[in-house]
Amino acid sequence: MKALGVVGGSGAPVPVVCSSVRNHRFRVSFSSSPSSGPKTVEQVGIAAPKSEYKPGVFDDLFLNLFRNKLVQEVGWDSEKPGYDGLIEVANRLMMKGTTNTATVEAAVRILRSLFPPYLLELYKMLIVPIGGGKIAAMMVARVTVLTCQWLMGPCKLNSVDLPDGISCSSGVYVERCKYLEESKCVGICTNTCKFPTQSFFKDHMGVPLLMEPNFGDYSCQFKFGVLPPLDDTIVKEPCLEACPNASQRRTVARNIDITACPKT
Structure with a gap:
């Protein structure tokens, strides 16, 4: 079992635990304090959003x-x-x-x-080295979910x-x-x-x-x-049937091969 420490909002280290299971895979979990026991991602409120996204104030x-x-x-x-x-x-x-x-x-x-x-350079220098880059990867995943659903x-x-x-x-x-x-x-x-x-x-x-x-x-x-x-x-992906750019090309020149997108 490996425990990786990061700093929480209160300044105290927040351990990130990667624990192995029978098939040698690992589970990542968080705990707010050493005595509270590990909590899964869902328990700390960073769970996946509901299937229907409602626009937020930002x-x-x-x-x-x-x-x-x-x-x-x-x-x-x-x-x-x-x-x-x-x-x-x-x-x-x-x-x-x-x-x-x-x-x-x-x-x-x-x-x-x-x-x-x-900001980007500081992230590379201060966050990426922690835990071999795993902490940085998990952080940007969470930020992506929180800020990019719009x-x-x-x-x-x-x-x-x-x-x-x-x-x-x-x-x-x-x-x-x-x-x-x-x-x-x-x-x-x-x-x-x-x-x-x-x-x-x-x-x-x-x-x-x-x-x-x-x-x-x-x-x-x-x-x-x-x-x-x-x-x-x-x-090598072909154009989508509904692609508006491909549709324009069909109209302009019927003999053009449009199996491949012109911009890929």
């Missing part, structure tokens, strides 16, 4: 902040309000990039601009297998990604969300991340603490 703030940063990068804004306008600006970001790499780099700049200066829809914490064989609650399962469902585009998903988000967390926060979107049911699995493969087969 959701409009998060949406407007993200949209403003997106508009600054693109240099254009949609006339549509709210989430519909956000999707149109995201589509413009993808179409503006001369290459997929340029689009991914632009999206990474947007993500970096959402954080105060030096963008993705209902999501919940779950356990993922890390490269060292340990299973920790550093996963986030998105039941049906609103961003993918509304954009209806593989290219927008991969080049303005999946690849830049993976790059942002690894390069600027020091936390490896693998995102596994499912284009069949629009779900997505985040695996914090897991490196993405060097050769990601997602780039």
Whole structure:
């Protein structure tokens, strides 16, 4: 059994316990004090949200902040309000990039601009080294659930297998990604969300991340603490039937092969 210490809000160390079970997997649990005994993630109130997400008081703030940063990068804004306008600006970001790499780099700049200066570097220096990076991975998973449902829809914490064989609650399962469902585009998903988000967390926060979107049911699995493969087969995903960009291409040129998304 391993006990990893982190500092709680009161200044006292809060042990994080990874205990092995019969099949050599591990369970992560928290306790507020050494004498209170271990508590599971669900017991400390960081459980997965309900299947129906109700917008919170800060959701409009998060949406407007993200949209403003997106508009600054693109240099254009949609006339549509709210989430519909956000999707149109995201589509413009993808179409503006001369290459997929340029689009991914632009999206990474947007993500970096959402954080105060030096915060990301401090996280890498002070938090990531604790417990071999597991604490940092679990922390960002919880922050993702708490702050990103306005963008993705209902999501919940779950356990993922890390490269060292340990299973920790550093996963986030998105039941049906609103961003993918509304954009209806593989290219927008991969080049303005999946690849830049993976790059942002690894390069600027020091936390490896693998995102596994499912284009069949629009779900997505985040695996914090897991490196993405060097050769990601997602780039071979075909366009969705409902993709508006593919539909435009069908109208303009009937003979174009659209089995592969032009932006993947």
